[in-house]
Amino acid sequence: MMIERSPDWEEGFAERLEQHNWDSWTLYNMCYEIEKANLITEFTGLQSPKYLPNLTPLPHQLDVAQTVIEKMNGKAILADEVGLGKTIEAGLILKEYLIRGLVKKALILSPASLINQWAEELNNKFYIPATPYKKRCSLEHIDIVIMSMDTAKKSPHRELIYDQDYDMIIIDEAHKLKNHKTKIYEFVQSLKKKFCLLLTATPIQNDVFELFYLISLLKPGHLGNFDVFQRAFSASKHNFENDEFLKELVNQVMVRNRRQDTGIEWTNRCVQNILVHFTKEEREVYEMFPQLRDVSSVFSETFSMITLQKEMCSSKEACSLTLENMSQNCSDEDSIQFVKEMMEKLMSLEINAKAEKAYEIISKANDKVIIFTEYRASQIYLQWFLHTKGIKSVLFNGKFSKSKRDYMKRLFQEQAQVLIATEAGGEGINLQFCHHVINYDLPWNPMKLEQRIGRVHRLGQEHDVQIYNLVIVDTIEQNILDLLQTKIDVFEKAVGELDEILALKKSM
Amino acid sequence: MFPKQVHRYLKDFFQETDCQVIEEGEQYLTVQLTIDMDKRIMNRPFYWKYIESTNGVPSPSQLTLISDQNNLKDDVKGEVIHFGSYRLNQLFEVTKELGAYVQMFERLSIYDDPSILTPYLGVNYKVSYFSDKTKETLYSLGINLMTGKIIEDFHDIVTQIDLVSDVPQKAIPLQYIIKPVRAINRLDAVIQHTIQLDDHTWIEEAKKRWKRDQRVLEYFYQDTEEKPDCYEIEAKALEERYNAKVKMEIINGGLFYLK
Numbered sequence: 001m002m003i004e005r006s007p008d009w010e011e012g013f014a015e016r017l018e019q020h021n022w023d024s025w026t027l028y029n030m031c032y033e034i035e036k037a038n039l040i041t042e043f044t045g046l047q048s049p050k051y052l053p054n055l056t057p058l059p060h061q062l063d064v065a066q067t068v069i070e071k072m073n074g075k076a077i078l079a080d081e082v083g084l085g086k087t088i089e090a091g092l093i094l095k096e097y098l099i100r101g102l103v104k105k106a107l108i109l110s111p112a113s114l115i116n117q118w119a120e121e122l123n124n125k126f127y128i129p130a131t132p133y134k135k136r137c138s139l140e141h142i143d144i145v146i147m148s149m150d151t152a153k154k155s156p157h158r159e160l161i162y163d164q165d166y167d168m169i170i171i172d173e174a175h176k177l178k179n180h181k182t183k184i185y186e187f188v189q190s191l192k193k194k195f196c197l198l199l200t201a202t203p204i205q206n207d208v209f210e211l212f213y214l215i216s217l218l219k220p221g222h223l224g225n226f227d228v229f230q231r232a233f234s235a236s237k238h239n240f241e242n243d244e245f246l247k248e249l250v251n252q253v254m255v256r257n258r259r260q261d262t263g264i265e266w267t268n269r270c271v272q273n274i275l276v277h278f279t280k281e282e283r284e285v286y287e288m289f290p291q292l293r294d295v296s297s298v299f300s301e302t303f304s305m306i307t308l309q310k311e312m313c314s315s316k317e318a319c320s321l322t323l324e325n326m327s328q329n330c331s332d333e334d335s336i337q338f339v340k341e342m343m344e345k346l347m348s349l350e351i352n353a354k355a356e357k358a359y360e361i362i363s364k365a366n367d368k369v370i371i372f373t374e375y376r377a378s379q380i381y382l383q384w385f386l387h388t389k390g391i392k393s394v395l396f397n398g399k400f401s402k403s404k405r406d407y408m409k410r411l412f413q414e415q416a417q418v419l420i421a422t423e424a425g426g427e428g429i430n431l432q433f434c435h436h437v438i439n440y441d442l443p444w445n446p447m448k449l450e451q452r453i454g455r456v457h458r459l460g461q462e463h464d465v466q467i468y469n470l471v472i473v474d475t476i477e478q479n480i481l482d483l484l485q486t487k488i489d490v491f492e493k494a495v496g497e498l499d500e501i502l503a504l505k506k507s508m
Numbered sequence: 509m510f511p512k513q514v515h516r517y518l519k520d521f522f523q524e525t526d527c528q529v530i531e532e533g534e535q536y537l538t539v540q541l542t543i544d545m546d547k548r549i550m551n552r553p554f555y556w557k558y559i560e561s562t563n564g565v566p567s568p569s570q571l572t573l574i575s576d577q578n579n580l581k582d583d584v585k586g587e588v589i590h591f592g593s594y595r596l597n598q599l600f601e602v603t604k605e606l607g608a609y610v611q612m613f614e615r616l617s618i619y620d621d622p623s624i625l626t627p628y629l630g631v632n633y634k635v636s637y638f639s640d641k642t643k644e645t646l647y648s649l650g651i652n653l654m655t656g657k658i659i660e661d662f663h664d665i666v667t668q669i670d671l672v673s674d675v676p677q678k679a680i681p682l683q684y685i686i687k688p689v690r691a692i693n694r695l696d697a698v699i700q701h702t703i704q705l706d707d708h709t710w711i712e713e714a715k716k717r718w719k720r721d722q723r724v725l726e727y728f729y730q731d732t733e734e735k736p737d738c739y740e741i742e743a744k745a746l747e748e749r750y751n752a753k754v755k756m757e758i759i760n761g762g763l764f765y766l767k
Contacts (some may be wrong), residue, residue, distance in 0.1 A: 009758035016609045026524045027607030034600050043641040051592030073640045100642040194745045221728030
């Protein structure tokens, strides 16, 4: 057995013997008492809570920290549902390793918009001196650094990071690593991960391979290599025979708390899928889209067709932008003429059935409401539309700076009835004071819905949360709804149950 | 450490380091730092460089430390301090630096006959076990520098004795026979022996975890003929994580002349 022994003390002692300058007996005793108070007497158990008198972690958060350290050996996916405090869990784990002297340097990667929030939480709640990365500061001198993924993956930062010897890597919103062909995935793969936490409420967004790649990043081989995994778990992409076996393996590297397991009283979630019928005029325009394919090859791609149809279900404003852009590639007279007619019909639409429905819900709620839409054009249209009805609203999107977010949040809280957010607004804002959410259009990915709902259905929410998913009958939106359900099934088979998102189980 | 203990600690610390307590309540105290303490804890090297090079009048800081924010009644502004806070950790570090070496004598009453005092070397050790988990143990050993006899729990014993830092009038301290440096080696050997005898299933368990993770890693790359860099990086990470290490360090120690 190798025993490391530092000779520093003896050298000092020899000097004192010659110079006879001795220390105070009181300080000598205090020094021993401090060592005793700070002593880590057990391999197991958490030391960190006693150093954090101003933080009262919830029981499930302490459980997670202990499980990750003692059973998963410090490498794990923290996959609690949105709003259960994954940052607190990560902070507890990092603090524990810092106290135990197992981590000196740590790198935290997060979306740019959340960097300051991380710095604040770690410094104020955990007394961990974490510093946001600035281009000029040298990584050698900051032990705990927070950086955006976008910065980290680029030269010269990536090389600078590789030169450091990090003991711990924490990655927030880790679902951004689902694609193994991206630069960021490659970057993280080549990082040394002595201890590593991946934080995401949504380890599967579309298919089970995302989970495979995420786990392979954390612990290569845990789910076998790609071929083995594919053979075992994807006879068909959405069905596995050995669900239980997979779940067992996944649970060895992933902790996931659901709201209902936390022992905290959660308010209910009431999800309704609201079916909306197009007006006769809207329907006419919608039916014209398939004809576009025959008119010009510009529209022959399935993908562009789907985009147009999806936008049509949102607003003519969203749709007309894309249509206009695409039509510029048309060359022959016939198709130009057809698109022109279509544009005219589109622009002459006076009633947006879905917006009317949204208005009806808002009036009935008679309370704060958040509307999520996928399109900027619809966002602006809705603000105008609500304005004509005498309803005050504020806009929100993820590109806002921290101070602008806070300002908009305050405006919403104090002055406006409605907040209209685009997709990007889904992460990093907490709006517990509101409990009505309208999903004006549906995203392809159920986890985006979960993220949206998570903005209001989180700790601190006092009311039951009302979710309204607007779906236009006999359009692509109904297909999306089915697909979302399939994806939710995949998630539940591999990862575990999900809180209600779609209200399909009841209605079907 | 509870707020009261922290408060007590602060008071003792500043008193012992000659920093005058200017104002004190039950939940806070304000101290005038000495120049030395200012240099140690206020983190302003440029100021001191400037003062020294210009022969300016030094003005060391005053510091108000609030040990119990929740029960604070007076209107006091200052740094809130508690177990785990930066400032307290910093003061702990200074305490360790300033409380590392002592020479103490047993107090003799003036009515006593002259007595011989025997020299001892006392050393407080911290032994740390590291793998992906850690555990620490304190050992306090003393050694009679005349006979070589070893005494366990030395610190607990000497703290029961009335000690002074100057040679008492009627004391006749003996000159040690065993040189302190040699004595340290003997104590080291005792500690090492104690470590050998300790339960080390933790090493076996860490090895098992390491082996298991290594096997998983091999499996992932089994069909790859030339293993990529990430394989090496991951293997190295496993080694750093699970490789068992034992560290021993001396916290403090010194010479004790006892009856």
